[in-house]
Amino acid sequence: MNNTPKTLFDKVWDAHVVRSIPDGPDVFFIDRHFIHEVTSPVAFLGLKNRGVKVMFPEKTFATADHNTPTINQHLPVEDPLSANQLKALEENAAAHGISHWGLGNPKNGIVHVVGPENGITLPGMTVVCGDSHTSTHGAFGAIAFGIGTSEVEMVLSSQCIMQAKAKKMRINVNGKLGKGVTPKDVALFIISQISASGATGYFVEYAGEVFENMSMEGRMTVCNLSIESGARGGMIAPDETTFAYLKGKEKAPKGDAWDTALEYWKTLKTDEGAQFDKELNYSADEIEPQITYGTNPGLGTGISQNIPFASTVKDGEASYKKSLAYMGFAEGEKLIGKKIDYVFLGSCTNGRIEDFRAFASIVKGRKKADNITAWLVPGSHVVEQQIKDEGILDIITAAGFQLRQPGCSACLAMNDDKVPAGKYAVSTSNRNFEGRQGPGSRTLLASPFVAAAAAVTGVVTDPRDLL
Amino acid sequence: MAYDKFNIVKSTAVPLSIENVDTDQIIPARFLKATERKGFGDNLFRDWRYNNDGSPKTDFVLNNSKYSGKILVGGKNFGSGSSREHAAWAIYDYGFRCVVSSFFADIFKNNSLNIGVLPVTVSPEFLAKIYQAIDADPKTELEVNLPDQTITLLATGEKETFAIDGYKKHNMLNGFDDVDYLQAMKNEIQSFATHMVL
Numbered sequence: 001m002n003n004t005p006k007t008l009f010d011k012v013w014d015a016h017v018v019r020s021i022p023d024g025p026d027v028f029f030i031d032r033h034f035i036h037e038v039t040s041p042v043a044f045l046g047l048k049n050r051g052v053k054v055m056f057p058e059k060t061f062a063t064a065d066h067n068t069p070t071i072n073q074h075l076p077v078e079d080p081l082s083a084n085q086l087k088a089l090e091e092n093a094a095a096h097g098i099s100h101w102g103l104g105n106p107k108n109g110i111v112h113v114v115g116p117e118n119g120i121t122l123p124g125m126t127v128v129c130g131d132s133h134t135s136t137h138g139a140f141g142a143i144a145f146g147i148g149t150s151e152v153e154m155v156l157s158s159q160c161i162m163q164a165k166a167k168k169m170r171i172n173v174n175g176k177l178g179k180g181v182t183p184k185d186v187a188l189f190i191i192s193q194i195s196a197s198g199a200t201g202y203f204v205e206y207a208g209e210v211f212e213n214m215s216m217e218g219r220m221t222v223c224n225l226s227i228e229s230g231a232r233g234g235m236i237a238p239d240e241t242t243f244a245y246l247k248g249k250e251k252a253p254k255g256d257a258w259d260t261a262l263e264y265w266k267t268l269k270t271d272e273g274a275q276f277d278k279e280l281n282y283s284a285d286e287i288e289p290q291i292t293y294g295t296n297p298g299l300g301t302g303i304s305q306n307i308p309f310a311s312t313v314k315d316g317e318a319s320y321k322k323s324l325a326y327m328g329f330a331e332g333e334k335l336i337g338k339k340i341d342y343v344f345l346g347s348c349t350n351g352r353i354e355d356f357r358a359f360a361s362i363v364k365g366r367k368k369a370d371n372i373t374a375w376l377v378p379g380s381h382v383v384e385q386q387i388k389d390e391g392i393l394d395i396i397t398a399a400g401f402q403l404r405q406p407g408c409s410a411c412l413a414m415n416d417d418k419v420p421a422g423k424y425a426v427s428t429s430n431r432n433f434e435g436r437q438g439p440g441s442r443t444l445l446a447s448p449f450v451a452a453a454a455a456v457t458g459v460v461t462d463p464r465d466l467l
Numbered sequence: 468m469a470y471d472k473f474n475i476v477k478s479t480a481v482p483l484s485i486e487n488v489d490t491d492q493i494i495p496a497r498f499l500k501a502t503e504r505k506g507f508g509d510n511l512f513r514d515w516r517y518n519n520d521g522s523p524k525t526d527f528v529l530n531n532s533k534y535s536g537k538i539l540v541g542g543k544n545f546g547s548g549s550s551r552e553h554a555a556w557a558i559y560d561y562g563f564r565c566v567v568s569s570f571f572a573d574i575f576k577n578n579s580l581n582i583g584v585l586p587v588t589v590s591p592e593f594l595a596k597i598y599q600a601i602d603a604d605p606k607t608e609l610e611v612n613l614p615d616q617t618i619t620l621l622a623t624g625e626k627e628t629f630a631i632d633g634y635k636k637h638n639m640l641n642g643f644d645d646v647d648y649l650q651a652m653k654n655e656i657q658s659f660a661t662h663m664v665l
């Protein structure tokens with residue numbers, strides 16, 4: 001062992017390199033592999049064609065989420081194609097001895113919500129899934145990132161993938177967040193500063209007081225959005241908050257195993273003097289509640305601001321104008337007061353209990369605006385149960401909202417939860433791409449507070465006025 | 468997954484000069500419901516290519532008969548967003564073997580290499596030259612030479628070299644895939660696994 005100072009990322013990476021191929025990638029060992037119905041069937045087909053078995057079935061976990069309905073989950077799934085994918089997942093999991101939390105299972109929910117919730121994701125691990133928001137799990141000090149279906153097949157068949165080590169970036173945010181400013185706002189702020197491709201080629205470590213003071217839910221929201229700045233993933237050093245969250249979780253280590261793990265986890269931080277390829281610093285008081293106005297997550301700003309002029313943006317001018325044209329917005333316009341048609345609270349970005357608490361804190365004692373259709377979709381059955389237990393269901397019901405059943409829902413609109421063409425949605429999800437929430441849909445990404453404020457006023461509203 | 472070997476591709480090219488083309492545009496989520504890898508080319512750029520009633524949008528480049536070929540030339544930050552490999556499948560199934568851009572999103576680049584689509588990163592200046600050349604003559608040809616790692620505008624002979632790691636290059640040239648490589652080192656992986664802390 002040499003004593004060169006290492007970053008958190010280096011430590012976890014280096015511990016998982018099985019072999020370095022000269023002039024090629026590393027053969028990289030994977031501790032935890034999540035699969036869902038959409039990106040796994042072709043990988044299983046590949047195994048079948050090669051006559052290969054799953055090497056470590058106990059390291060792969062299956063859940064159905066992308067394609068599932070968010071009402072009447074006790075009934076057969078109507079869409080035959082979706083039903084077929086769900087069936088394929090169930091059969092493939094059964095055939096290979098993989099644990100499967102299908103529709104109706106009390107553990108079911110969005111893959112990046114149920115993994116951490118059950119203690120499957122732990123500090124120092126490598127975690128992959130055929131979904132780009134796998135970066136969520138980096139909140140635990142894990143290296144976690146999304147992979148393609150060929151790589152899903154690699155993990156199933158050999159528990160490894162081929163990866164070149166990314167460059168390293170540290171983003172420090174210090175100070176104290178203001179009223180109504182959430183982890184989502186911190187993430188959207190960073191993306192708006194560095195653009196949707198600003199961290200491409202990098203793995204990000206988030207550091208500084210803002211992240212140290214954040215809950216695990218908040219850290220997951222931040223790491224989740226890493227991919228929206230192009231980063232391979234993002235991670236936060238594990239600390240007492242992390243350990244307290246994990247203690248007692250079903251699949252977390254117990255007894256002596258816990259003590260051994262804890263000792264190791266405490267070493268997982270960036271050493272003094274370790275080198276990053278890039279380092280960025282922001283101050284918490286620069287950040288107000290954010291909202292996006294364009295068709296990539298980098299096109300966002302503080303909610304009290306106006307839509308920037310094309311001449312001031314870093315994106316190409318033509319792309320920027322195309323983006324505004326799609327949204328039906330003009331340069332220089334105010335965002336506050338824009339009429340909204342749909343509100344979506346949910347997804348692996350903001351479908352956790354804290355997000356529902358935040359939403360409820362604003363709608364409490366108010367009424368849903370008549371022009372708004374709202375979809376409130378918990379990230380898992382566990383979250384759904386918490387919503388009931390904490391009395392949040394009563395608050396939102398009194399305000400005229402309904403709670404749906406867990407799943408990805410309008411985040412990618414593979415099921416029936418589609419925003420119609422031309423309509424505006426304030427969404428707590430992660431992507432505002434053209435048609436992401438349904439063909440022709442127009443998405444404004446924001447926090448649960450901003451979503452709640454729009455839901456009760458019917459227009460884009462600064463949530464600080466309602467808190 | 469098996470794919471055709473890639474050596475030298477000489478072809479006209481299709482110009483898609485839009486930045487930040489995300490994989491939701493390349494293949495929208497509602498077309499990801501298959502359990503087999505079939506027919507994705509039909510839905511490549513679905514919402515840019517077709518109106519809601521299924522009629523083609525005449526102003527979209529894939530519907531313009533002037534342009535064709537095995538090379539797609541995209542704007543900066545091509546393939547951002549969702550990790551869906553279906554995006555690369557759709558590009559391959561449609562008939563492209565190569566995507567040229569000045570900047571690729573990471574996951575898309577990996578996915579493409581894994582299924583036999585070669586991502587070629589060129590300088591922004593060379594990208595602009597390619598667009599100009601196609602604009603001036605849609606029948607102009609490009610040559611992508613993987614053994615030499617060069618891309619050439621055949622009309623003028625202007626060329627640029629591109630980077631690819633030796634391992635991936637070898638795979639592409641031979642149509643090999645990573646699963647086979649990993650299968651061959653299973654014992655090494657097995658013994659590595661037994662030494663993991665967690």
Ligand code: SF4
Nearest residue numbers: 133347348408411412
């Ligand atoms: S909620 Fe959205 S981003 Fe998250 S796993 Fe589901 S589809 Fe992917």
